[in-house]
Amino acid sequence: xxxxxxxxxxxxxxxxxxxxxxxxxxxxxxxxxxxxxxxxxxxxxxxxxxxxxxxxxxxxxxxxxxxxxxxxxxxxxxxxxxxxxxxxxxxxxxxxxxxxxxxxxxxxxxxxxxxxxxxxxxxxxxxxxxxxxxxxxxxxxxxxxxxxxxxxxxxxxxxxxxxxxxxxxxxxxxxxxxxxxxxxxxxxxxxxxxxxxxxxxxxxxxxxxxxxxxxxxxxxxxxxxxxxxxxxxxx
Numbered sequence: 001x002x003x004x005x006x007x008x009x010x011x012x013x014x015x016x017x018x019x020x021x022x023x024x025x026x027x028x029x030x031x032x033x034x035x036x037x038x039x040x041x042x043x044x045x046x047x048x049x050x051x052x053x054x055x056x057x058x059x060x061x062x063x064x065x066x067x068x069x070x071x072x073x074x075x076x077x078x079x080x081x082x083x084x085x086x087x088x089x090x091x092x093x094x095x096x097x098x099x100x101x102x103x104x105x106x107x108x109x110x111x112x113x114x115x116x117x118x119x120x121x122x123x124x125x126x127x128x129x130x131x132x133x134x135x136x137x138x139x140x141x142x143x144x145x146x147x148x149x150x151x152x153x154x155x156x157x158x159x160x161x162x163x164x165x166x167x168x169x170x171x172x173x174x175x176x177x178x179x180x181x182x183x184x185x186x187x188x189x190x191x192x193x194x195x196x197x198x199x200x201x202x203x204x205x206x207x208x209x210x211x212x213x214x215x216x217x218x219x220x221x222x223x224x225x226x227x228x229x230x231x232x233x234x235x
Contacts, residue, residue: 004148025062026122026210031049031220035077038069038073038077038150039077039087041065041067041069042063042073042077043073043088044088045064045067045069047088047091047128048062049066050085050131050132051131051135053127055135058081059081059087063084079161079175082145082187085146086136086149086153089132090153091134091154092129092132093133095128096124096129096155096180100120100160104116104117104120107164107167107168108217109168109218109222110168110189111218111219113164113218114218115215117211118211118214118215121191121211122204122208124195127203130195132193133192133195134196137150137196143226154188157188158184158188159184160184160188161184162181162183164184165178165180165184165187168225174225194207
């Protein structure tokens, strides 16, 4: 288990960082012109390790073994193990958020939104995004220094959900009365809650059943939102 000082140390029993002089003596291939490539390899290795070993098992040694790199490079490039793990969370979140933005860009009905979200959720599970996020959430729960960092990385998702909800309600009576920011926060909390339970029990059946129910109810909600009663238009 990671100590409370893990933002300043290697953490969880991994080897202490090598002296700065030793880290700087890395090969030119690892730390010279290829520094950016090495950082990318470290982030990707950290992400793969989180998915397969979980937060407690994602030590500097484990990441180095996954990426076939010198573990001293972690501290040379990121300063601490936790900073590398946050970079890994940033990577998977940015990739998936870009995918969500693209997939939902032209969605204007709840029916279409639920259908797309169902497919995106399945992708999240398949590519390991769910596992990585949940492991970092678990890490934030046990390591005070990580907690605000993990929470802050949820905010782009809340803003994105707010944008989508606002678009779906445009032109309806609810556009002016529904607190979209609150609903966006609730939607993200529900979504990540579903992912948490799926990750814990390893069974996607109930999540898939929930999306199936949403697909059945969405057309009814769409009809209500576009009816004369809701829009205020005359029949």
